[in-house]
Amino acid sequence: MKISQNTSIGELVKLNFKTASVFQDNNIDFCCGGDKTISEACKNAGLDPEKLIGQLELIAEQNDADSQYINGLSLEELSNYIVKRHHSYVRESIPQLQKNLEKICQVHGSHHPELFEINSLFTESSGDLTMHMQKEELMLFPFIRRLELSSKNGAALPNSPFGPVSNPISMMVAEHQQEGDRFEQISKLSENYTLPEDACTTYEITLRQLRDFENDLHRHIHLENNILFPKAIELEKNLTT
Structure with a gap:
């Protein structure tokens, strides 16, 4: 290219x-x-x-x-991949991260008050991401799969409870931006996940987990915003012409 x-x-x-x-x-x-x-x-x-x-x-x-592997997946395969790889990771990571953040707030919060804000931001993110993933898994992804099936079978555009697929996609993209902004704040508050001199082992593990969580979120959002969603919008457009 x-x-x-x-x-x-x-x-x-x-x-x-x-x-x-x-x-x-x-x-x-x-x-x-x-x-x-x-x-x-x-x-x-x-x-x-x-x-x-x-x-x-x-x-x-x-x-x-x-x-090359990702780009060769069907929309059904890609949405399943996102759920199994990224949604599962988020759900599995949240409890341990919340536990570790609470612990380092208790032990180090007096010297590092930014930890309380980081903890608050991550708590907000955890709740919003959980709801966000449920909306994708229960509403948006199943509809995208039906779009693809209709296209393969030469069938008509499937009935939609939310109008054009761009409507829920716009909502998901806005929520992605919100999470990106939150983790940008977390990164700044932690000085890009830099360990202070008095950090204990749990502090080190927690910052590493937060960095890994953000990196996974970036790839997760990329797969949806830049690959799955544009393909779904284009597929629906083709079915209506």
Whole structure:
């Protein structure tokens, strides 16, 4: 793929997820901001687009079997993958992270008051993400699967309880942005998950877990915003013409 200033960030990361590391290193949002071009993102970040393109080209030369696998999945397979890989991870990670955050707040909160705000933000995120995933699993993903089945069978557009599929997708994208903003705050409060000198083992583990959670969330959102959702909208459009 030829990379230019007009290249979409989301499209580039879709083709080769390894390029996401370049955007992360330059503080460019590749998941919620995947609809921006390299030129737009660099303008917002105060970066030289040609320098960034040079960095991206070096990474893009590397083969990315994982992206090839993801791009070869049907919409049903991709939605199932997201649930099994990312939704399960979120549900499994929340209880231990909440427990560890409470513990380090009790032990280190007097010297690191930012921990209380981090704990509050993560608690909000946990509740909202749980509801968000339920809406996807019970409403949006099943409808996307029906869209795909109708397309394969040459059937009519399936009945929708929410109008065009872009309606719930817009809501999901807005909620993704909210979570991205929350974790940006958590990252800033923790100085990009930097350990203080007086950190105990639990403190170290908790910051590592938070960083891993954010990284997983970025990929999770990328798969939906930049791959699953655009394909679903295009599929519905084709069924109505």
